[in-house]
Amino acid sequence: MKVTDRAYALELDKNDPLAPYRSKFVITDPNLCYLDGNSLGRLPHATVKAVSDFVSHEWGNEVVTGWSHWIDEAQVAGDLLGRAALGAAAGQVLVCDTTSVNFYQLCLAAIKARPGRKTVITDAANFPTDRYILAGIAEQLGLNLVIIDNEDPVVAENELITAELLEKYMSEDVALVTLEVIQYRSGARSDIESITDLARSYGAFVLWDASHATGAIEMNFDEHGVDLAIGCTYKYGNSGPGSPAWLYVSKRVQKELQVPIQGWFGNEDQFGMGPEFEKAKGIRGFQIASPSIIGIRGVQIAFEMIAEAGIDVIASKAAIGTQMMIDLYDEWLAPLGYTLLTSRNPKERGGHISIGHPDAAKICVALRKFANVIPDFRTPSAIRLAISPLPTSYVEVWDGFRRIRDLTESRQYQEIEGSDSRVT
Ligand SMILES: Nc1ccccc1C(=O)C[C@H](N)C(=O)O
Structure with a gap:
């Protein structure tokens, strides 16, 4: 046929x-x-019911007492999303905030963890929010921002960044490389493993933006040794316009990294409300504040469906x-x-x-x-x-x-x- x-x-x-x-x-x-x-x-369809049930039965009925079981939903939904779509074991993913906020948080955490290094690398075809935020960080911290010109077909085919291409820009001065798993415009898919390995061999972090990949392809973060990633949930994730985003920090580097926005959800003794911030152990140390529970319910429904389908x-x-x-x-x-x-x-x-x-x-x-x-x-x-x-x-x-x-x-x-x- x-x-x-x-x-x-x-x-x-x-x-x-x-x-x-x-x-x-x-x-x-x-x-x-x-x-x-x-x-x-x-x-x-199930989201219509889940959101409406949440509003009337939980928020309406339980009011503040609901927090006793809502409090850790960013982690519970994170574990589900990690298992369903990222190839990530429990305790490494949060569903929270927006892709942009999560990107800012993890960029700064990575850069801070490589003191003395002054170079950050991204590509011209990267999604605007990533390029703009990284440029802002570079300006504020006086870093050297390298932008690989992969919109030029002589430099890259279909915007694809390969480890071979990236290697030309690597040095011991690089703190962070940040790329999309799937390019938002051309759809080019980066090879997660070879790029992560290359950057690691120079002592640099890679922060993956998986917004255009989440719920569409297998990424096997744990298996490929990924340390940092972020993404949204409203594309192939079907979680709704402006639904909460996610962040992934591998167990390996959770202790070493510290995000710049030290909110109370990331404090070890959150309700001790003490004078100083002490970062919580585990992935909660990367959370800023109250997650949108309505938003998370949409993420839960959609990623349960992804987990079930495979x-x-x-x-x-x-x-x-x-x-x-x-x-x-x-x-x-x-x-x-x-x-x-x-x-x-x-x-x-x-x-x-x-x-x-x-x-x-x-x-x-x-x-x-x-x-x-x-x-x-x-x-x-x-x-x-x-x-x-x-x-x-x-x-x-x-x-x-x-x-x-x-x-x-x-x-x-x-x-x-x-x-x-x-x-x-
Ligand atoms: N959040 C949005 C709000 C309004 C319009 C588009 C978006 C997108 O997310 C676009 C997406 N990043 C894209 O390249 O398809």
């Missing part, structure tokens, strides 16, 4: 062990091709789905002037691919307006298209691709003048 036959996608759905999960999500428009689960995941099964659907996308791109989109910005090697990508087109911005608006397809646009000319393995069916992706072909052929996107949204 040819990939261009719709029956090809229907057959994949028929054999998909994850197919039953689609019905566990709120899908109000069955005709919509939602290819943006890498930006904001769909809402699980991250290995999820990752294999992401690989098959992105392969189907690339095959459809070859048949339908390459002839229409698109370029492929993501690797053809399934080990070098996650749940999304990225395609380039000079009119990408207009095409993205037109797809929503005329074709009932939601992709997203990333500057300067990338269209990102994702399969979120639990809620997305193969045929939803296939239909989306056919609509992209038809809309591009019709040139109807040229009617688009601009976008009235601040969000792309």
